[in-house]
Amino acid sequence: xxxxxxxxxxxxxxxxxxxxxxxxxxxxxxxxxxxxxxxxxxxxxxxxxxxxxxxxxxxxxxxxxxxxxxxxxxxxxxxxxxxxxxxxxxxxxxxxxxxxxxxxxxxxxxxxxxxxxxxxxxxxxxxxxxxxxxxxxxxxxxxxxxxxxxxxxxxxxxxxxxxxx
Amino acid sequence: xxxxxxxxxxxxxxxxxxxxxxxxxxxxxxxxxxxxxxxxxxxxxxxxxxxxxxxxxxxxxxxxxxxxxxxxxxxxxxxxxxxxxxxxxxxxxxxxxxxxxxx
Numbered sequence: 001x002x003x004x005x006x007x008x009x010x011x012x013x014x015x016x017x018x019x020x021x022x023x024x025x026x027x028x029x030x031x032x033x034x035x036x037x038x039x040x041x042x043x044x045x046x047x048x049x050x051x052x053x054x055x056x057x058x059x060x061x062x063x064x065x066x067x068x069x070x071x072x073x074x075x076x077x078x079x080x081x082x083x084x085x086x087x088x089x090x091x092x093x094x095x096x097x098x099x100x101x102x103x104x105x106x107x108x109x110x111x112x113x114x115x116x117x118x119x120x121x122x123x124x125x126x127x128x129x130x131x132x133x134x135x136x137x138x139x140x141x142x143x144x145x146x147x148x149x150x151x152x153x154x155x156x157x158x159x160x161x162x163x164x165x
Numbered sequence: 166x167x168x169x170x171x172x173x174x175x176x177x178x179x180x181x182x183x184x185x186x187x188x189x190x191x192x193x194x195x196x197x198x199x200x201x202x203x204x205x206x207x208x209x210x211x212x213x214x215x216x217x218x219x220x221x222x223x224x225x226x227x228x229x230x231x232x233x234x235x236x237x238x239x240x241x242x243x244x245x246x247x248x249x250x251x252x253x254x255x256x257x258x259x260x261x262x263x264x265x266x267x268x
């Protein structure tokens with residue numbers, strides 16, 4: 001890799017990990033949501049670097065747009081219902097850190113050992129290729145996904161609505 | 166380590182991100198905080214899929230990642246609805262306090 005390639009890979013990676021640490025360590029849950037937004041947006045940057053432009057767009061629209069908004073609503077609604085300040089602190093930090101380090105070590109060991117075939121010099125996947133794949137090879141999962149999304153939205157509304165009487 | 170290619174670098178970043186998500190999942194008391202950590206772990210999976218799509222070419226990996234993103238959005242919607250329901254029922258969203266089902 002050239003220096004430019006290393007830098008364009010390292011900068012989003014560092015921002016992603018900083019945002020992730022902020023998400024799990026922040027004392028304030030609203031701040032944690034914004035740290036998560038930083039992670040998700042810089043992930044879109046990493047996707048652009050990996051020549052997946054459409055995925056970067058979908059990431060920003062769905063995650064940074066949809067999920068973050070939902071999360072903010074979730075934090076605010078649960079604060080209001082509870083009436084008092086919600087507890088933000090963590091528990092079992094030492095044991096959690098130990099398990100997280102074990103998971104990371106296990107994954108690192110396998111990633112560094114795994115033989116990777118030499119990269120195929122294929123052109124980057126365009127949005128047109130993706131659309132073609134969705135409407136030919138993956139048409140059945142695609143339709144099933146739309147049914148699942150409707151079911152999830154109806155389920156969320158049924159769960160969260162106020163029941164009178 | 167000097168001949169680390171970009172796929173391996175992305176996999177290592179994703180592994181770290183996943184481990185941070187595991188840490189948050191285990192240590193957060195607040196149910197919304199737990200959902201945030203699950204988001205981090207799902208994001209690590211997407212990074213892996215896109216890295217492999219860069220390595221091997223073809224649209225399949227990106228199709229998988231798009232499915233994963235859509236499923237995560239559905240999961241967040243239902244998860245937050247459950248959190249709101251729990252906070253309304255038990256007046257708390259502390260995951261340690263919601264233990265009515267544990268025998």
